[in-house]
Amino acid sequence: MSKFHDKFDSLVWEIVAGIPPGQVMAYGEVARVAGFPRYSRMVSGAMGRAPEPLPWFRVVRSNRTLAFEPGSKSYREQVQLLKQEGVRFEGPRVIAVNPTETLDKMLWGPEV
DNA sequence: CCCTTGACTATCT
DNA sequence: GAGATAGCCAAGG
Numbered sequence: 001m002s003k004f005h006d007k008f009d010s011l012v013w014e015i016v017a018g019i020p021p022g023q024v025m026a027y028g029e030v031a032r033v034a035g036f037p038r039y040s041r042m043v044s045g046a047m048g049r050a051p052e053p054l055p056w057f058r059v060v061r062s063n064r065t066l067a068f069e070p071g072s073k074s075y076r077e078q079v080q081l082l083k084q085e086g087v088r089f090e091g092p093r094v095i096a097v098n099p100t101e102t103l104d105k106m107l108w109g110p111e112v
Numbered sequence: 113c114c115c116t117t118g119a120c121t122a123t124c125t
Numbered sequence: 126g127a128g129a130t131a132g133c134c135a136a137g138g
Binding site for chain 2: 026027028031038039040041042043044045047048056059060061062063066067068069074078
Binding site: 038039040041042045 | 132133134135136
């Protein structure tokens with residue numbers, strides 16, 4: 001039995017496992033890197049089927065919010081695990097340890 | 113085979 | 126920038 005996701009799943013697991021601590025990736029990014037551009041929704045399924053523990057908490061929505069319902073058990077767990085790695089929270093949005101996509105830091109340098 | 117469901121996204125208001 | 130809308134695609138009923 002080889003369903004479509006046999007390959008997809010293992011790719012996702014590999015990619016997710018490769019996300020460095022303090023860094024986050026969107027579902028769509030993972031899917032795209034895996035070579036399946038429109039499979040963002042499938043990424044969650046793949047992680048749920050992972051045979052061994054994955055840093056699933058490093059995968060967030062494209063808008064940098066968490067995919068779980070705020071207040072839910074998984075949501076709180078994810079928040080804690082992320083904070084534990086130094087990830088900051090700006091309201092519901094997560095700020096990776098090294099947010100290279102913001103020009104502010106490049107222009108103004110690390111203030112803090 | 114049609115319809116619904118998701119740990120989603122891009123786009124428009 | 127938040128909320129609504131329309132795509133998206135495999136799985137399961």
